[in-house]
Amino acid sequence: MSTVVETVTDLVQPIMAQHQFDLVDVEFVKEGKSWYLRVYIDKPGGINIEECATVSDELSEKLDALDPDPIPQAYFLEVSSPGAERPLKKPEDFEKAVGEYIHVSLYQKIGASKVYEGTLLKLTDESLDLKVNLKGRIKTLTIPRAGIAQARLAIKF
Structure with a gap:
């Protein structure tokens, strides 16, 4: 699986740089009986459907040109925005999220x-400080980065 993602x-990457x-x-996952190759893209100000379609077309051409095919099974290619609750995975994602409301x-x-x-x-290399509301009391939690299973931006209600 990871070889497909890699x-x-x-x-x-060159398509991203060009545009x-x-x-x-990038994720390659099986849901039910179907495989999905999902590519999440963004840009400052947000990404639109035409831009997703452009990346999908260009990536599809590149994938079709590879021999041998790196993905032998049938799959659906989906190129989309990560949405308002985008995942935080890379160090740059966390750096951009300082000051933002997140879910950990x-x-x-x-x-x-x-x-x-x-x-x-x-944010440091080892931990992050999160201002949370615990039963009506505002506290600052220090969370070791190695202890984070998943993180994403969140919408505050």
């Missing part, structure tokens, strides 16, 4: 929970 990442888009994520899922509990939402206040 191959597609290598193929799509000045950001590659957010942890491998192990810190305090009473494995899930927190709050404003990302500070």
